[in-house]
Amino acid sequence: xxxxxxxxxxxxxxxxxxxxxxxxxxxxxxxxxxxxxxxxxxxxxxxxxxxxxxxxxxxxxxxxxxxxx
Numbered sequence: 001x002x003x004x005x006x007x008x009x010x011x012x013x014x015x016x017x018x019x020x021x022x023x024x025x026x027x028x029x030x031x032x033x034x035x036x037x038x039x040x041x042x043x044x045x046x047x048x049x050x051x052x053x054x055x056x057x058x059x060x061x062x063x064x065x066x067x068x069x
Contacts, residue, residue: 021050
């Protein structure tokens with residue numbers, strides 16, 4: 001997911017996206033623990049996307065970036 005896509009989301013959509021990414025990360029970790037995860041890079045990509053969403057949320061909280069309308 002690109003930063004442009006994330007920054008174009010509203011605050012509510014960002015919260016929903018964060019929840020879904022955290023759920024996805026949990027499922028990926030569970031799949032990895034059972035030994036059936038085919039691509040281990042999916043975990044890193046998911047963590048990176050979570051960080052991107054949290055960064056945009058924090059920037060908006062501090063007033064550095066305006067939210068789209």
